[in-house]
Amino acid sequence: MSEAIEGQILNQLALSPDSSFNTYEFATSLPSDYGVTHENVIGMSKSLAGDGYVTMSSSKVDYWELTDEGKRVQREGSQEAKCFKAIKASPEGLTKKELEDKVGKDAAKVGMGNCMKNKWITKSGEKLSASLQDITDLVQVQLSKLAAFPNPEDNGTCLPGKEVTLLKKRKLIAGKSRTSYNVTRGPEYAEERVKKAADLTKEMIDAGTWETTKFKAYNFKTVGEKVNGGYLHPLLKVRAEFRKILCQMGFEEMPTNKWVESSFWNFDTLFQPQSHPARDAHDTFFIKDPAQTISVPKDYYERVVKMHEEGGSGSIGYRYNFKAGDARKNLLRTHTTAVSSQMLYKLANQEGGFQPKKYFSIDRVFRNESMDATHLCEFHQVEGLVADYNLSLGDLIGTIETFFKKIGITQLRFKPAFNPYTEPSMEIFGYHPDLKKWTEIGNSGMFRPEMLAPMGLPNNVRVIAWGLSLERPTMIKYRIKNIRDLFGHKVEIGRTKTAPVCRFD
Numbered sequence: 001m002s003e004a005i006e007g008q009i010l011n012q013l014a015l016s017p018d019s020s021f022n023t024y025e026f027a028t029s030l031p032s033d034y035g036v037t038h039e040n041v042i043g044m045s046k047s048l049a050g051d052g053y054v055t056m057s058s059s060k061v062d063y064w065e066l067t068d069e070g071k072r073v074q075r076e077g078s079q080e081a082k083c084f085k086a087i088k089a090s091p092e093g094l095t096k097k098e099l100e101d102k103v104g105k106d107a108a109k110v111g112m113g114n115c116m117k118n119k120w121i122t123k124s125g126e127k128l129s130a131s132l133q134d135i136t137d138l139v140q141v142q143l144s145k146l147a148a149f150p151n152p153e154d155n156g157t158c159l160p161g162k163e164v165t166l167l168k169k170r171k172l173i174a175g176k177s178r179t180s181y182n183v184t185r186g187p188e189y190a191e192e193r194v195k196k197a198a199d200l201t202k203e204m205i206d207a208g209t210w211e212t213t214k215f216k217a218y219n220f221k222t223v224g225e226k227v228n229g230g231y232l233h234p235l236l237k238v239r240a241e242f243r244k245i246l247c248q249m250g251f252e253e254m255p256t257n258k259w260v261e262s263s264f265w266n267f268d269t270l271f272q273p274q275s276h277p278a279r280d281a282h283d284t285f286f287i288k289d290p291a292q293t294i295s296v297p298k299d300y301y302e303r304v305v306k307m308h309e310e311g312g313s314g315s316i317g318y319r320y321n322f323k324a325g326d327a328r329k330n331l332l333r334t335h336t337t338a339v340s341s342q343m344l345y346k347l348a349n350q351e352g353g354f355q356p357k358k359y360f361s362i363d364r365v366f367r368n369e370s371m372d373a374t375h376l377c378e379f380h381q382v383e384g385l386v387a388d389y390n391l392s393l394g395d396l397i398g399t400i401e402t403f404f405k406k407i408g409i410t411q412l413r414f415k416p417a418f419n420p421y422t423e424p425s426m427e428i429f430g431y432h433p434d435l436k437k438w439t440e441i442g443n444s445g446m447f448r449p450e451m452l453a454p455m456g457l458p459n460n461v462r463v464i465a466w467g468l469s470l471e472r473p474t475m476i477k478y479r480i481k482n483i484r485d486l487f488g489h490k491v492e493i494g495r496t497k498t499a500p501v502c503r504f505d
């Protein structure tokens, strides 16, 4: 079938070099039992145009189509004609109610008003009576004219605008438009289409037919398929950037490759009371299997227990009975401070004794929180600590400000806060220029003697420390509004080389 249309199209243009035809006229001139639609003709013409046999230019025509209601009126007559006939047929006239009974409520509603407007009927008292012998149902005539137009899709101008407006208002007709094409000979016109091969094949070479085969021209203008290469996750890139900055500032990276910790290292060494709300299963993911595995140095353990139960180093402790069972419970670490405490313990007990040190880590932590635009139940923490003699709060603020300045965040605020393991403690806020608000980006403080003394650190050693989220400052720096756009495998930002998140070097 398609070859037959193709032949006919080329035939139409065979008469003379400037012969042309319109796709719509052509399609409607074909016998209907051919089953060829206007779309078929357009499709085939486009295929021929692709090979240069024909050229096409489009034109648009507006026309009117009768709505279902319009078709009914065209068949049965307008509401006003129905009303007139009913009234005319009753020599004594009809009341409104009687008219409604005869023609129906809907027809009476529209028809009665139009009859009055046309002066077809008059009203005296309750009675409606005909004032003419006969009428012409103009609406029906107009609709028939539109419908009976030799080609309904060419009826756009067959009625005066005023009449069309009224029919449209009564929702009897609806405007439609049709695009057709004028087809003329193209640069490659021939009376018969020669099939061209897309590719040279082994068979053509074997048989020698490649010499006579016609090939399709290459389209050098077409857009090639997108090359999908691998790319680094934006958070990994930012982590690399943060790591570089901290190394430049003289920090050494702590080993954080273990996500499972004991409650002892995550909480108890940090002087967090065993009844602390953060240890509640609502905030912490406890591990059922294996429930308890991580061993701790015995003498240190005993000093931690004593600090909780009785205090020391000027503290009165929590004065409760420390539960060994609670300390041994395994969990997904809720903060990387669990690693800091182990590093500090090692630092205090290393061969040759304590040496000043700066440590950092960037890794995952887990909290059993409900998720929203700025909270996830796992995130990355940028942890840092400086252990040295006689440090002050000023050192802490200065270190944090220096770090943030290096990543380009200068709008910072510090707010007094409470942590069981630091005194004083400060929350850190950064200004998000898109969310237009100060968002919390971390927490910090100076580790308490209750934490440091049991480890065996000299008592004039101070430790300043902080824990930041990696995601929040990344959101501020790269102007990302929803944390879920940043976390996980389906991250779209950073896919293209131009995204700002890829440019830090």
Ligand SMILES: N[C@@H](Cc1ccccc1)C(=O)O
Pocket (backbone or CB within 6 Å): 334, 335, 336, 337, 419, 422, 442, 443, 444, 445, 465, 466, 467, 468
């Ligand atoms: N561990 C704290 C951060 C912090 C680290 C070190 C000192 C003070 C605070 C948190 O998770 O929010």
